[in-house]
Amino acid sequence: MTTSSTSPSTLPPVAFIGGGNMASAIIGGLLRQGMPASDIIVVEPYEAAREALQANFGIAALTEAGPALQRAALVVWAVKPQTFKDAAAAAAAHTRHALHLSVAAGITTDSIAAWLGTARLVRAMPNTPALVGKGMTGLYARPEVDADGKALIARVMGSTGQLLWVDQEQKLDAVTAISGSGPAYVFLFLEAMTRAGVDMGLTAEQAHQLAVATFQGGAELAARSDESPEVLRQRVTSKGGTTHAAITHMQEQQVPEHFIAAMRKAEARAQELAAEFGR
Numbered sequence: 001m002t003t004s005s006t007s008p009s010t011l012p013p014v015a016f017i018g019g020g021n022m023a024s025a026i027i028g029g030l031l032r033q034g035m036p037a038s039d040i041i042v043v044e045p046y047e048a049a050r051e052a053l054q055a056n057f058g059i060a061a062l063t064e065a066g067p068a069l070q071r072a073a074l075v076v077w078a079v080k081p082q083t084f085k086d087a088a089a090a091a092a093a094h095t096r097h098a099l100h101l102s103v104a105a106g107i108t109t110d111s112i113a114a115w116l117g118t119a120r121l122v123r124a125m126p127n128t129p130a131l132v133g134k135g136m137t138g139l140y141a142r143p144e145v146d147a148d149g150k151a152l153i154a155r156v157m158g159s160t161g162q163l164l165w166v167d168q169e170q171k172l173d174a175v176t177a178i179s180g181s182g183p184a185y186v187f188l189f190l191e192a193m194t195r196a197g198v199d200m201g202l203t204a205e206q207a208h209q210l211a212v213a214t215f216q217g218g219a220e221l222a223a224r225s226d227e228s229p230e231v232l233r234q235r236v237t238s239k240g241g242t243t244h245a246a247i248t249h250m251q252e253q254q255v256p257e258h259f260i261a262a263m264r265k266a267e268a269r270a271q272e273l274a275a276e277f278g279r
């Protein structure tokens with residue numbers, strides 16, 4: 001199911017535990033949609049990150065969890081999996097009344113519920129294009145979350161882009177391998193295409209422009225077309241032509257198989273994070 005964004009002008013105060021990359025992407029979405037900065041509370045121990053929150057969003061973040069968190073109806077957990085347990089221990093007493101949203105890779109809702117003492121919990125896997133309103137977020141809601149709770153979280157995450165609810169928590173590890181980590185795959189391809197362009201005599205700026213526009217155009221075409229990516233690929237691939245030469249080489253080198261294997265590594269790492277840093 002996909003859901004488009006709605007105005008969060010009537011959203012209740014939202015607290016973020018962790019104010020790094022992903023929290024900033026979500027905060028940016030909320031502010032773009034008209035939420036007042038004064039309704040956003042952030043706990044962030046790292047001074048440089050607090051300064052960035054102040055400079056970018058006008059938000060004065062707390063250095064540690066405290067009673068101020070009791071204002072929040074929704075608490076977003078945006079800390080690394082490695083630090084989640086300690087962060088939960090510090091904030092649980094101030095946040096037990098709230099609805100919770102975790103964006104941490106791997107960490108299961110069973111672990112988080114045990115740490116927080118509440119199972120009103122949604123786990124999400126967003127991605128960094130949320131920074132520009134083009135995010136893709138997979139979501140799984142515990143049965144303890146009612147329709148109003150899900151609607152609230154859909155409004156918060158919908159402010160950053162598209163949503164996809166999954167019915168089984170383990171599917172979030174697949175979401176992580178595709179869209180959570182996926183922007184890094186795109187950037188790696190962009191790096192390679194730019195390098196190749198420079199090798200062939202273009203400037204880095206020219207090669208970058210060509211590569212970025214090609215990803216944007218290809219993705220937009222795939223999104224709007226009724227045809228499969230396979231058919232769209234075949235339409236580019238003239239018999240005996242340039243694309244055929246490139247794709248044949250990729251297939252001989254088993255690039256698709258290696259790419260799939262790499263994504264399975266991401267999925268496996270999500271499962272390892274759950275085992276290493278979960279309850």
Ligand SMILES: NC(=O)C1=CN([C@@H]2O[C@H](COP(=O)(O)OP(=O)(O)OC[C@H]3O[C@@H](n4cnc5c(N)ncnc54)[C@H](OP(=O)(O)O)[C@@H]3O)[C@@H](O)[C@H]2O)C=CC1
Nearest residue numbers: 018019020021022046078079080081083087103104105126
């Ligand atoms: N980046 C991405 O593309 C995505 C990330 N995620 C998930 O989002 C989560 C956050 O990732 P990301 O934003 O990239 O990480 P960041 O390191 O940018 O942000 C996490 C922040 O939390 C701070 N922090 C550490 N301990 C605590 C604590 N006890 N209380 C409050 N804050 C604390 C960290 O400070 P310090 O540096 O001092 O430790 C850091 O500034 C991760 O769990 C990740 O799996 C999900 C989807 C995509």
Ligand SMILES: O=C(O)[C@@H]1CCC=N1
Nearest residue numbers: 104105176180181182
């Ligand atoms: O690399 C990570 O672990 C996080 C989760 C998905 C994207 N970044």
